[in-house]
Amino acid sequence: MKKLIRFINKACRPLLKAYQHGRDLTAIIDNTKVIRRNDLLAFIVLRNEAVRIPYFLDYYRLRGVKHFLFVDNGSNDGFMACVGDAPDCSVWHTEASYKESKFGVHWLNYLLHKYGTGHWCLTLDPDEFLLYPHSDTRSITELTDYLSQEGKSSFFSIMLDMYSKKTVEQARYKAGQDPLDVCPWFDATGYYQDRRPNFGEWWIRGGVRRRVFFPDQPWHAPALNKTVLVKWQWHFSYIASTHIVWPNRLNRPHFSDTLAPTGCLLHFKYLSLFREKVEEEMQRKEHYAGSREYARYLDGLNSKTILWSPGSTLFRGWQQCVSLGLMNVGRWF
């Protein structure tokens, strides 16, 4: 009985919040009728990232995503033209506060509950590209088939910040371009993992963000652990961005006895678009912890920091991530 009450409490609170904030969303394009059973879905919250969308869609379509559900938080850069009349995209629009909705989490939980239940769901930012074992020859659908067969309903990944050899402002990105052409470097070492007690999630910090933006307070560096691929059930909910998901078992990267495959989430934040973004976000103050992270970015960018360092590694593919110990193949033969 105690367990039941706790379950209801834990499951219903985020759901109530999700429905409360779900009212902010107005459907502009609703193609959700074409979603079929077992389709792989992607859920995205964005603001003014139209330039990234064409390649983002190509990347995930190729790897088996069947439908994209966007939450457009007041973009004014022609995002709608980017989506066009693609039959596999649905768009919700809102002008409501990003911060109020717990940095998009409530909106996502709402859409995930409504459309994602029973599906494998990716919850992404437009600058995140999921890399998984054998990602050059196998699709995400094949990965999720394997995970379901093994009885696992989530896929753990670590975020790798990618950057170029030049300053951030010189890393110019054109729509439709592979961001790896612009930003092929990353930090192969310098990560710290620790398990936190409340939700049992692996808290990973490090990489270029800790090194460049938080060298004096590394413990304040943003988390790099992400569980973006989940087989959604009605009572599931994201707690803190995609870093923590409830129930706790979804935060477990591996099986109880052996290793499961894990992935890397290539994160292309540091493009020339970044500067504008940071300035705008500092005006809005709509980000986590009083936009502490963004204040740091602004400091770093004022002096035209080059993120590249002689210790940086050139990205060569998923096999490289496995050999660096950033990714696991598990027993997925």
Add this chain to the structure above:
Amino acid sequence: MVKLGFILLAHNEPANLLRLISRLVVKDELVVVHWDKKNPLDVQALAKETLAANIQERVLFARRVAVDWGRWSVVEATLAGLEVLESSGEDFNYVVLLSGSDYLIKPINTLKGFLAQHDGKEYIECVDPDVDPWVVQGLVKERFLHHHWFSWRDQRTLFEWTLRTQKKLGLKRKVPDNLQPHFGSQWWVLTWQTLRQVLAMSRRKRIRRFFKTTWVPDELFFQTLVAAIVGKENITGSGLTFYHFTHEGRPLVFYNDHFEFLARQDHFFARKLSPHATELRNQLDAVTDASASTNLAIPAVASKHLDSYQHFIAVQWRGMPGKRVIGRQVDAWYGDLEWNNTPYFVILSYSDADLEPLRNALNAINGLCCYGELFHGGHVDYALPGKAHPFYPEHSPALRDMKRPNFLVDLIQANPDQLVGFVVRLPSGNEMEKIVLFDPQANVVMVSPDEHYLSEDSDKLDWSCAFDNMIMGDHIAEARRTGKNFYHLKAINHVISSDSINHLTGHLSALHSNFFKTGLKLNVI
């Protein structure tokens, strides 16, 4: 010439099914498709639309049964396919049972040549449960000794309850007609002659009733009947379909990158291919097209070549040696040192020793790299120009102090093929002085002061020397307690003699060449 009939059991992915059909029909082969009644798609119409005319006339469709995994309906669907073959009035040498997710990995003509060579053999896995349990996990004899009315997948509680009750009551079934139950993979290649007898036997009420309430009859029915009909000498004990079950008893799935693995196998078909593995199917098509008439040297019993799979599983069981596993840590205290398998050395010294001659001597040797007091104080004291780690600048010790063992491992990795070392002066005030006593990769060098408590020109006690002795004494005792072997040096008046230095450099350079130059490098697989 050998004439073949095929029975295909499929429940989804019609495109892959039709692709398989068009690969199977080369000349006069007859293909019977059983399409699961649960899937409402009209596959017959689809076949009419997409298949070429000459192939279409060699495809027949069986009476549709709603197939439940692990139940009699699987056998019923197969029997329905056999009935179609029988009523077609044609005569076959062999009939092959396949599923829609299987694929051809050798040319059909090679298969025909193979079957002609070993005419009359039955290619079916037939295992007597008294000899070999065969089943990877779960029920074995219970499958036929008790009634199973419910599906294990959908009605698990009822399934288990009925089984438990029967066991408690001691109810056991008798196998009819003195049949000896045999197990084996569902997929077989059998002679038409035998199959006709099987079909005749399957019409006996007793047999049908018995198998209807067994569990997973598709791995029992044909195996048992064939063992009863055919003599042991004609049963080869393995089918011609390559398949493998993982340790959890689930079938291995093949993806686009498995072409070479499949090409190595002796078998003619592979089970099961991922529905999205189009590239793999293309590659296999190229093989089966090219060498249509080559007579491959295939043994009478097709055996699996699993070396690469078994190697993979052995390596992946607990993670790769010497590689960090994201999301797993046995002891958080050690951080990444837990995964490190490159040796390093530590000079644990008392506070006043003059270590510069020692460090200079070590750094003069190729392959040794002795840093200063890395973990001490408000800046990272690399004390080796040009050898600082680019991610951990000297002026930001916070990055180092967030997790000191991780910093150490990063530094070791940044100096490949070098034996890395550093100095810790006691008392250091951080955990590294203890961690190195427990880390098997750490080679500890203790530098302790001489035992001159009294200075020479006066009879006063030298307090700092006594204190250093006490600290080092404690630490040495601790090292002995943990069972750590260490190298002990004495500094006379804070100076280490050149003999001792030479001895130590010899020792460490031997360690370096042992590990990095000879085959002792453990982290290479």
